[in-house]
Amino acid sequence: MIKVAILGYGTVGSGVFEILNANSEIISKRAGDDIQVKYVLDLRDFPGDPAEPYVIHDFAEIEKDSEVQIVVETMGGLHPAYEFVKASLESGKSVCTSNKALVAAYGPELLDLAKSKNANFLFEASVGGGIPIIRPLKTSLAPDVILEISGILNGTTNYILTEMTDNGSDFDTVLKDAQDKGYAEKDPTADVEGYDACRKIAILTSLAYGKQLDFEDIYTEGITKITDRDINYAKKIGAKVKIFGSSKKVGDKVSAMVAPKLITHEHPLYSVDGVFNAILVKGNMVGDVMFYGQGAGKLATASAVVSDIMDASKHVNVNINTLWDHEKLDLLPISDVKSKFLVRVSGSKNDNEENVNKAFGKVTPVDAGYDDEYGFITEEITEAAYEKAADELGNVINKIRFDA
Numbered sequence: 190m191i192k193v194a195i196l197g198y199g200t201v202g203s204g205v206f207e208i209l210n211a212n213s214e215i216i217s218k219r220a221g222d223d224i225q226v227k228y229v230l231d232l233r234d235f236p237g238d239p240a241e242p243y244v245i246h247d248f249a250e251i252e253k254d255s256e257v258q259i260v261v262e263t264m265g266g267l268h269p270a271y272e273f274v275k276a277s278l279e280s281g282k283s284v285c286t287s288n289k290a291l292v293a294a295y296g297p298e299l300l301d302l303a304k305s306k307n308a309n310f311l312f313e314a315s316v317g318g319g320i321p322i323i324r325p326l327k328t329s330l331a332p333d334v335i336l337e338i339s340g341i342l343n344g345t346t347n348y349i350l351t352e353m354t355d356n357g358s359d360f361d362t363v364l365k366d367a368q369d370k371g372y373a374e375k376d377p378t379a380d381v382e383g384y385d386a387c388r389k390i391a392i393l394t395s396l397a398y399g400k401q402l403d404f405e406d407i408y409t410e411g412i413t414k415i416t417d418r419d420i421n422y423a424k425k426i427g428a429k430v431k432i433f434g435s436s437k438k439v440g441d442k443v444s445a446m447v448a449p450k451l452i453t454h455e456h457p458l459y460s461v462d463g464v465f466n467a468i469l470v471k472g473n474m475v476g477d478v479m480f481y482g483q484g485a486g487k488l489a490t491a492s493a494v495v496s497d498i499m500d501a502s503k504h505v506n507v508n509i510n511t512l513w514d515h516e517k518l519d520l521l522p523i524s525d526v527k528s529k530f531l532v533r534v535s536g537s538k539n540d541n542e543e544n545v546n547k548a549f550g551k552v553t554p555v556d557a558g559y560d561d562e563y564g565f566i567t568e569e570i571t572e573a574a575y576e577k578a579a580d581e582l583g584n585v586i587n588k589i590r591f592d593a
């Protein structure tokens with residue numbers, strides 16, 4: 190019998206409790222042992238809830254109970270999640286978490302600690318909600334050198350961009366609608382500014398290359414500047430605007446960024462719409478592998494956490510080796526990263542053509558039917574070259590990278 194403590198009875202924590210009860214038979218058979226919740230730690234009480242008998246308010250009870258072998262951290266935030274996770278690992282318990290902020294900030298340290306205690310620190314639910322991506326990266330794709338990861342890693346922004354594309358709505362209207370429907374947070378900053386996707390691509394890239402990529406070092410651009418005009422330019426060239434968290438092996442270095450990109454129907458993630466997430470991984474042996482599913486939501490995310498609980502219960506006193514060193518990943522400076530760009534400048538084509546050609550060299554004009562601006566796609570150039578040319582012109586309205 191494996192005893193579990195759940196820290197935080199919010200959306201994901203209550204989902205974990207629900208799945209462990211609803212699917213207990215199949216979970217026990219597959220895990221090879223019965224898994225039972227012993228404690229639910231929360232500040233609140235839950236009168237009438239099935240978890241009520243298990244609710245406690247003092248973490249120390251869990252820490253000192255040697256019967257608890259697995260701690261589930263579904264509190265979110267960095268503190269006290271970090272302190273509780275650290276104390277759990279120090280007392281030899283395995284930890285399964287859905288907390289991307291914790292994993293992105295303290296991944297190597299907590300993995301080291303788990304290893305030193307023959308325990309495990311598992312975090313499948315921290316990226317892509319219910320989509321299995323962490324374990325496949327650690328196991329199924331382990332023989333490969335990872336060449337590229339491209340992920341639609343945030344459901345809120347994918348929903349907003351999809352609505353803008355399909356219904357012609359503007360950003361503010363869709364965001365408000367998404368908030369009313371409960372898809373978007375009251376404070377949507379982390380989603381719409383790309384910070385959420387940034388932590389997720391930091392985790393995936395660190396695991397893919399076995400070295401630490403600090404999320405603060407990743408160039409991150411959100412979707413707040415995308416307008417209906419951008420969407421119309423995209424449509425004109427048969428493309429959609431999607432926000433990607435991506436990383437790529439470039440020689441001995443790795444490039445990484447979070448930014449809106451244009452993709453055409455040839456791209457494997459073109460049809461990933463609405464709140465769905467998807468991740469494309471390119472291995473040097475396996476080729477392209479795609480993962481698709483619900484990147485958020487109670488039961489989807491909790492299912493990923495329970496998969497970790499089952500993995501931990503099959504590895505009591507056995508550390509599952511995870512390559513993620515403290516050593517920093519050699520990141521290609523953003524100025525050297527190459528893309529094509531769709532650029533919009535103010536003024537007519539006639540007003541701009543000569544200057545644009547002088548600044549950017551060869552470009553392909555895109556006519557989206559606006560007389561007061563000129564749109565064009567550049568050849569593949571570095572970010573530094575883009576910045577220099579854009580400065581020279583001085584009338585850029587917006588630019589979107591073109592993943593073609």
Ligand code: HSE
Nearest residue numbers: 342343344345484485
């Ligand atoms: N807020 C996130 C999203 C879900 O919209 O995808 C949790 O990572």
